Amino acid sequence: EIVLTQSPATLSLSPGERATLSCRASQSVSVFLAWYQLKPGQAPRLLIYDTSNRATGIPARFSGTGSGTDFTLTISSLEPEDFAVYYCQQRSKFPLTFGGGTKVEI
């Protein structure tokens, strides 16, 4: 199974700051990596798929880069609604796996 390791576990930032989240895979997933946002009491939301493609309706402040084993989600300027937990997920090999999450907090 492909293990995804996210860092840091918690990111403490203020609105307007830039957030950089990392996801490292135990083996290459090519570009087959997605990012999701989870907020308490809400359904998870797909942000980015295949490393760098924004899902429908996702603001341009969210961007993804990387390939192989190292990936980054960047939020260019944090809005109040962006404080949440973010997970990466790979679809390169079954079983589909998620990282452990990064909490972006104020």
Next chain:
Amino acid sequence: QVQLVQSGAEVKKPGASVKVSCKASEHTFSGHYLHWVRQAPGRGLESMGWINVNSGDTRYAEQFQGRVSMTRDTSISTAYMELTSLRSDDTAVYYCAKGFMTNYFDPWGQGTLVTVSS
């Protein structure tokens, strides 16, 4: 946009079974994969497997083999996930999600809390 509406919270005793439903809002239910993902309290997300709603083919994550069954009723655009031999560590929020590019998840249902407690 397809919306997925799940059944309500459940409380079960250890050893029992639970069946969670996931209804699509439109008749675009067919032609898609429907995944199930869970999140235990304080834990991350865990993929349980998927069902091809056209063919009924399924694929389950190894840790759930033998305990999980995913089915669908295309006449009512509804998918089901049944988990048997429940243990306390099965306490979690269970989500259904439509397969996007097959094996990403979008959109998601609102989640169903399953509590396993004696």
